[in-house]
Amino acid sequence: MKIVVVTVVSGRHAHLAAQVRGLNGSTGGPVEHVVVSMGDTAIVDVLARAGSTATCIEMPQQHPLPLARARNLGAAAALDRGGELLVFLDVDCIPGPEMIERYRCAATLPDNERALLCGPVTYMKEKDLGAEGESLTLLTAPHRARPDPPANTVERGDNFDLFWSLSFAIGAANWIELGGFCEDYTGYGGEDTDFAATAEASGMGLRWVGGAHAYHQFHPVSDPPVEHLDDIVANARTFFDRWGRWPMIGWLDAFAARGLVEFDGSELRRSRPTSVDRRQ
DSSP: OOEEEEEEESSOHHHHHHHHHHHHTSTTSOOEEEEEEESOTTHHHHHHHTTOOOEEEEEOOOSSOOHHHHHHHHHHHHHHTTOSEEEEEOTTEEEOTTHHHHHHHHHTSGGGTTEEEEOOEEEOOGGGTTOOHHHHHTTOOBOTTSOOOOTTOEEEEOOGGGOOTTEEEEEHHHHHHHTSSOTTOOSSSSHHHHHHHHHHHTTOEEEEETTOOEEEOOOOOOSSOGGGHHHHHHHHHHHHHHHSSOSOHHHHHHHHHTTSEEEOSSOEEEOSOHHHHTTO
C-alpha cells in the first residue's frame, strides 16, 4: 500500500522542519510527502534545509487562506503519484514513530475499508518545543475530547463532529467518492466538520486508530479564536446553508457572550465592525 502524507502550510517553518524529521523517523522509513504552500515562497528552501524530498506545490497568495482548496490540490498530487492511502497531517503536527504504520494496518482491515481513520493527538506545552524521537513519545497525553483506544486496536466512532483534519487517513477510493473538501469554505473553521458530515451522509464509517499518535506543536492561540472571527462566521453560515444546523457552537456562543456576534441558535449576525474586533 503506497502512503502519501499531505500537508498544507503558510508560515510555521520550524514546525514544518520538525514534522519532516518526524516523518523521516517513521517506522519502516521515510514516506512520500506532498506539501502545499499557500503563498509562502520560502517553503521550498525550508524543505531543502530540513533534508526533505517532499513534492512542493505552490499556490498564489490568497486571503483568507484557502485551506480546503489546498488540501484538495495536495490530495490530487498524491493520487497522481499513486497514493493508495492519503494521510493528512497539519503542519504543526509531528507524527509519532508508529503513526504511519498504525494507519496502514488499520486501513488493511476489512471493517475499515470504507471509513475515515483518525488518530489521537497530544497538545504539547511551550516548554516541550524541540522534543523529538523518544522524548516526544514520553509526552503522550492525548486530547481528552477524542477517543484514545489502546495500541493495535481500532474503535468505531459514531459522533462525526469529533472528526478532526489535523491528523487523519483515508483510502484513495473513499477520497474520490467524497470529492474532497468543499471549497466554499475559506479561512479557518468548518471545512473539516463539513467533510465529516459528507462522509456520514454517504454511509462511510469513522474509526479511531489506537497508537496512531501525532503531537501538536505549541503556538499561541486565542480562546475563542477572535482573530478568525470573520472566517468562522462566514464558514458557519456556509455550513448551515448546506446542512441545516450550526457547527462550532462553542465558539459561536463564546463570541456572542463577548458581544462580537448575535447568535440565538437560529440566526447568526456580526454585531461589531472588524476593526473593533481586531483590537480585542
